[in-house]
Amino acid sequence: MIYQSLISRLLVLSSFILLTFNFASAQELADQGKGLFKANCASCHNKNMIDNMTGPALGGVQERWEGKEELLYDWIRNSSAVIAAGDPYAVSLYNEYNKSVMTAFPNLTDEEIEALLVYIDGVYTGTYGPSNVAAVAGNPQGAVPAEEGSNTFLFVTLFIILGILAVVLARIITNLNRMVDIREGKQVGKPQSLLQSISNSGVVGFILFALVVFGGYTTVNSAISLGRQQGYQPEQPIKFSHATHAGMQKIECQYCHDGARRSKHSVIPATNTCMNCHAAIKKGSQYGTAELSKIYASVGWNPNTGTYIDDYDSMSDEDVEKMFKEWITSNYLRDNSLSSLDRSGTREVDRQWDNIVSSLTNDTKTSFKGPIEWVRIHNLPDHVYFNHAQHVSVGKVECQTCHGPVEKMEVVAQHSPLSMGWCINCHRQTEVKFSDNPYYESYEKYHDQMKNGDRDKVTVEDIGGLECQKCHY
Numbered sequence: 116m117i118y119q120s121l122i123s124r125l126l127v128l129s130s131f132i133l134l135t136f137n138f139a140s141a142q143e144l145a146d147q148g149k150g151l152f153k154a155n156c157a158s159c160h161n162k163n164m165i166d167n168m169t170g171p172a173l174g175g176v177q178e179r180w181e182g183k184e185e186l187l188y189d190w191i192r193n194s195s196a197v198i199a200a201g202d203p204y205a206v207s208l209y210n211e212y213n214k215s216v217m218t219a220f221p222n223l224t225d226e227e228i229e230a231l232l233v234y235i236d237g238v239y240t241g242t243y244g245p246s247n248v249a250a251v252a253g254n255p256q257g258a259v260p261a262e263e264g265s266n267t268f269l270f271v272t273l274f275i276i277l278g279i280l281a282v283v284l285a286r287i288i289t290n291l292n293r294m295v296d297i298r299e300g301k302q303v304g305k306p307q308s309l310l311q312s313i314s315n316s317g318v319v320g321f322i323l324f325a326l327v328v329f330g331g332y333t334t335v336n337s338a339i340s341l342g343r344q345q346g347y348q349p350e351q352p353i354k355f356s357h358a359t360h361a362g363m364q365k366i367e368c369q370y371c372h373d374g375a376r377r378s379k380h381s382v383i384p385a386t387n388t389c390m391n392c393h394a395a396i397k398k399g400s401q402y403g404t405a406e407l408s409k410i411y412a413s414v415g416w417n418p419n420t421g422t423y424i425d426d427y428d429s430m431s432d433e434d435v436e437k438m439f440k441e442w443i444t445s446n447y448l449r450d451n452s453l454s455s456l457d458r459s460g461t462r463e464v465d466r467q468w469d470n471i472v473s474s475l476t477n478d479t480k481t482s483f484k485g486p487i488e489w490v491r492i493h494n495l496p497d498h499v500y501f502n503h504a505q506h507v508s509v510g511k512v513e514c515q516t517c518h519g520p521v522e523k524m525e526v527v528a529q530h531s532p533l534s535m536g537w538c539i540n541c542h543r544q545t546e547v548k549f550s551d552n553p554y555y556e557s558y559e560k561y562h563d564q565m566k567n568g569d570r571d572k573v574t575v576e577d578i579g580g581l582e583c584q585k586c587h588y
Contacts, residue, residue, distance in 0.1 A: 376504060378503065493533065543576045
């Protein structure tokens with residue numbers, strides 16, 4: 116009976132382990148879906164999965180396509196083909212959104228679409244990450260994306276389960292040895308208690324070994340991750356949408372980040388670059404006067420008259436406030452067809468001005484006048500040398516290779532880990548573009564091998580891309 120009881124406990128523990136692994140698998144699937152949503156869907160669909168945006172709210176999308184799961188996958192990959200086939204729901208959705216064509220994603224696999232749907236359902240039902248519903252009212256673009264899930268709880272749970280399993284196995288082995296001794300007629304003593312079983316040298320040795328392995332893993336893993344910030348997505352002083360500028364308006368990356376083609380740094384564009392367009396475009400498509408007024412206040416530009424202000428630094432804050440409140444008020448009245456401010460309008464004007472001041476000032480910058488202090492996202496360690504011009508102008512590397520689909524990001528986040536291993540793997544795999552690139556004319560040996568058919572490609576590794584001194588000199 117004791118033997119059967121121990122086996123039953125072992126089976127129960129095994130079930131717990133399987134359930135835990137299933138939970139981990141679902142969590143990883145949702146995490147993968149989150150990345151896919153940010154990269155492909157966030158520019159048109161609301162992040163809270165509840166409210167419509169450019170496209171419909173995605174919460175409950177599987178229920179709306181119930182019985183047509185395969186068609187849903189086809190819709191995601193190429194909506195135009197589904198519409199052309201005449202599916203009634205697809206056609207009605209197309210007409211409801213003014214015949215706007217959804218971007219096609221033909222390269223998404225079934226597994227990736229499944230992960231995307233798991234994440235959407237998790238956010239919609241509140242089972243993935245913190246609840247997003249409360250933030251909707253104060254954020255027209257939806258709530259802040261759910262925080263990345265941590266695996267710490269999972270590892271601790273598995274460690275505890277494995278520890279209990281080790282104790283149960285020790286008890287089974289002890290009882291089996293005792294039964295063998297009894298059958299052989301050997302003298303056996305009193306059965307060991309649970310405390311005696313878990314305090315013997317074998318169990319203690321196993322626990323010490325497990326602690327050393329766990330401690331070593333944690334130490335090494337933490338040391339490797341030190342300073343890395345993949346997924347870092349800070350709030351910026353101005354809500355600048357790359358999805359609008361680089362995506363919708365097709366503005367080239369190097370128009371703003373012009374240092375990428377000629378220097379080590381890509382540089383953050385000066386406010387004058389913004390003014391090249393926004394001296395004429397005075398209201399944003401999403402936020403109206405709220406965000407563009409911050410640019411004007413920092414650079415000293417009067418949007419009422421369309422001119423720069425002489426001696427802006429010496430102008431009093433009260434006069435600047437009056438000027439911008441006049442600008443915000445006139446636009447509010449025009450947008451709402453009013454002749455005078457109502458209570459709501461007064462609050463909105465005050466809110467926008469307070470937001471201008473709070474966004475452009477901080478503990479070290481007490482005046483809203485002067486350069487905008489953007490929050491840096493990508494930051495390599497001081498001992499690493501990286502040159503944008505070498506990669507962009509010579510290597511012809513696309514910006515998205517390292518920074519991801521920035522043209523689809525409302526708020527820019529660090530897409531790649533930027534670790535040494537990630538860079539090395541890229542250098543091993545990336546083919547050097549020899550053709551029509553005068554920079555590589557000196558590599559005559561490789562050019563001859565390519566012509567003779569002895570080599571089909573040259574990678575960055577072949578031309579010294581793995582030499583330590585290239586990045587750590």
